[in-house]
Amino acid sequence: MSAGPENNSSSDAQGRSRAALVLPLLFWAASATVLLCVVIAGRAGTFEAGEECRLTEAFTPSGFGALDTNDHFRLRVDRETGRGLLVLPGLADKLNRCSSLLAFDSLELPAGYEVSIFRRDPVEGLRATPVQGAWLMPTVYDLGRLFDTPAARATEWGLSIAPIHQSVPGSDRSSHELSFGSIQLAEPSYSAAASALLTEWTAFRPWSGRSINVLDGTGGAEFPWGRPVFILGVSLLPALVLGGAMLRRQPRLLVIGMVLPIVLSWLLADAIWHRNLTMQLEESSLLYDEGEVEPVLAHGSDERLASIARSVRDAVAGTDRPVLIVAPTAFQRARLYYHLLPLRAVQIRYGLSQVSYGRSPEDLEGAYVVVFRGGDVRYEPRQAHLTGGTPLKITVEPVIRREDWVLLRIRAPSDRERGS
C-alpha cells in the first residue's frame, strides 16, 4: 500500500517533465499555424501597395503642423467588401499636435478633418472622393468599390487630410496644399505578407504615449531596443525549456523554465507599454497640469467648442428653455452638448425635421439654437429664418453672430411673416 504514493509521485514527475517539453512545442506549433493561417487568409483577402509611397507635396493646413514630404502611407483594400484601410504611420501624432483630443491609434482623425482619396483619371484629371473621418470614429474608410477593377488598381491614387469642406479640389484651398502620392496596388507575396504581419504584431504601438496630445515628435519615437529584446525573450523559450528538461528530477525548475520566458516576454512588452505611458504622462502634464491651457491646446477643436459654450451660457443665463445644437459634425454636436450641460441642451442630428414635424413654430418659442456653418440647416439673416431639410421655416432672432456659428432665439412669427 505504501508504494502507491511513491509510484504516483514518480509518474507525476514524468508527467510534468512531458508537460515541460510538450508545452513549448505546442506554443511554437500553435504560433506557426496561426501565423500561416493568417498570412494565407490575409493575402487572399487583400491586396496592398506594391511599395510604400511618399507624399509628393508638403501638406500644411493652418494650425495643424506639417506632414513631412517623406511620410509614407499604405493602402490595403479588402477584395470582398471594397473597404480600404488607410495606413499612415505617425499621422495621428501629427494631427494631435494641435488637438486636445485623442485618437486610439495612428489611423484616426480628429474632428473636423477628413480624408479624401483622389485618383488621377486619364480623361478627367484629378477626381476626388472625400471620405469623412470623424473624431474617434473608424479608422477603416469605406471606399466603396473604388479599387475593384484592374484599371483602378493601375490608376494613380492620392490622398489628402484636411479640414472638412476644404479638401475637395476646387474648394477653398487657401489654408493648405493638396497632398498627392501615387500608388500601385498589387498582391503581396507570402513572404511580404508574413513580414508585414510580424512587423505589425511586434511593433508595440499602444495608443497611449503617442496618440494623445503629442506636442512634438519625441512621443512618437520607437522604443529603441524594445523589439529586439522582446524577440530575444521569446526566442529564449525553447533554450530554457530544453535546458530545464535536463533537470527532470527537479520538476519545479522545469515549471520555472517553462513559465519564465512567457512571463519575461509579457513583462518586456509591458515595459515598452509603460515607457510609452510615461512619455504620454509627460505630454499630458505639459498640456493640462494645473488647469493651464497651453497655447497649442487653446487652438484645439475642443477648446474652441468650450469657448463657444461659455459664450452661449453667458448669453442664455437663467433660461430653462432647450438649447438646440445644429452642427455638421457629430463631434461638434456632441462635444458642445457636453460643454453646455447643465443647460437643457439637445443634439439635433436629423436637421429641422427632428423638431418641426406636426408642430407650429410657437411650440418652440423661446428655445435657443446654436447653428454651425457648413450643414444643411442655414440661418438666413435677411428673412430671420432658419431653414433646411423641411419646408418649415423657423423664425429666429440672432443673439450672437460669429463667423462660423450663430446663437439664435426662436420667436413666434409676426402676422406679416405668417402672411408671407
Added chain:
Amino acid sequence: MRALFSLALLWLPAVPAAVLLLRRLPGGRSYTFIAGSAFLVGALLAAASVPLADALFGTLDAVALGGTYLGLAAAAALAAGFAEGVTARGQHQGPRRVERISSPAAIAVIAATAAWLFSRIWVLMQEATVKPLLAWDGWELWAAKAKVWVMKSELVAFYPPTAIGRIPIPEGFFASTKHPDMLPWLITWFSILGGGWDERAIGYLYVALLAAVCLSVFGTVRMVTRNPVAASLAAVGLGTIPYLNAQVALPGYADIWVAAYFVYGAMILCLFSRRPWDHAALVLLALATVACATLKSTGLIWAGMLVAGLLVAARPGVRWIAYGGLAAAVLVIVLSAPGEIWLPLKMRQWTLDFTNVTDPLFRVLLSFRDWNILCWVAIVAALARAMLPAACRALHALDVMLVGSLTILVTGFYYSGLSFWVTEFTGVNRGLLPLASLAVLWTVLSLERVFRSSELPDEQYG
C-alpha cells in the same frame, strides 16, 4: 484631496460587510480579496444610494448621499453578520487564514510584482487625473447625466434627443437613454462626496477599480491554488493588460466596470465552486451579475455567462448541455443567414448576414498592442488543457464562461451585422475586454492546474 476622501468613504464603510461576508472563505481568509471585494461591493452600494437618497430626501447633497450610503453599508454588514451567524453552524470550516508565505523566492516574486503594479497604478493615476474627461463614450453617455445631476443636486429626468420632437417638449433634460444609469449614479455619488463636479477626479474611481481587481484576483488565485507566485502573476497579468490600462488612463468608459464585475463573478465561482449555494457566494455572485447587467445594456451577455457558470459550478454535468446549446444556437444562426432572427438582446429582430471578419479579428486578437501576448498564452493553456486533462469544478465553470462568451461574440461579429465593430478596432476591443479579463484568470489557473494536478486534492482546488 476631496476626491481621495470620497474614495476612502466609498471603500471603508463596505469593509465590515465584506469582512463578515467573507469570514469563511474556502481557502482561508485573504485580506487582499476582502479589500478588493469591499471596493466592488461599496461601489455598487454607493451607486444604489443615489436614487435612494433622492427618493428619501428629495435632494442630492453630501449629507444625504453619505448618510444613505452609510446606512446601506451598515445594513449590508448587519445582514452579512446575521446570515453568518445563522448559517455558520454545520458548514464546512476551512482554514481561518490563508497560509503564510514562507518561501523567500515567493516573497521576492510577490514584492517585485507588487512594485511593478504599484508603479503602473501610480503612473496611470497621474495620467487619468491630469486631463479632462476625453473618452467619447465617457462624456456623451455616462458622465453627461452625472454632470447634470451633480450640478442640479437632484435626479432630474432624461429623455432621448428625439423627444425634442414631441408636443409639448418634455420638461426634462436630453441624453442617450439606451444604457442603464448605474455608472452615472456612481459618478454622481463620487463627485458630490468629492466636493462637486470635477471631471478630472473621476479618474480616481477608475484607478481604484483597477487596484481592487488586482487585489481580488491575487487573493482568489492564492486561495484557490495556494501558490502565491501564480497569484502574483495573475495580478500582474490582469493589471497590465494594455487595453485595460488604456481604459484607466482614459477614464470614462463603462466597459472596464463590466469587465471588473464579470471577472469578479468568475473569482467567486472559483472560490465557491465546491459549495456554490453558499450564502456568501450567492450574494456576491448576485451583486456581480446585477452589476454586469446594469452597467451597460450589453452587460446582459456577461450576466448570462455568470449564471451559466454558477449552474456548471453547482452541477458540472450541466456544461455539456451548455456546450450543446451553444452549438445548436450557432447552427441555427449559420443556417438562418442571410435572414432575420429574433434574439433576446434588445428584444428585437436581428438581421443575419455573413461578413468575413477573420483577418481583422485575428489582427485584433493577436496583436500585442492591446492584449500583450495574452492570446498566445491562452492558446498554450488551451492546448495544455486539451492534452493534459486536469479540470476541476472551477475550471469547468470558467471553461463554459470563456467558450460561451467567445462563441457569442465571434458569432455576432460574423453574422449579426456587427462586423463594423471588428474593423473598428476600438469597438471590438471594448467588447472583448471582459472576455480578456476572464482569460487571464482562466489561463493562470489552467497552467497552474496542469502543473500541479497531482498535488492538490479537488476539494481544496475547487
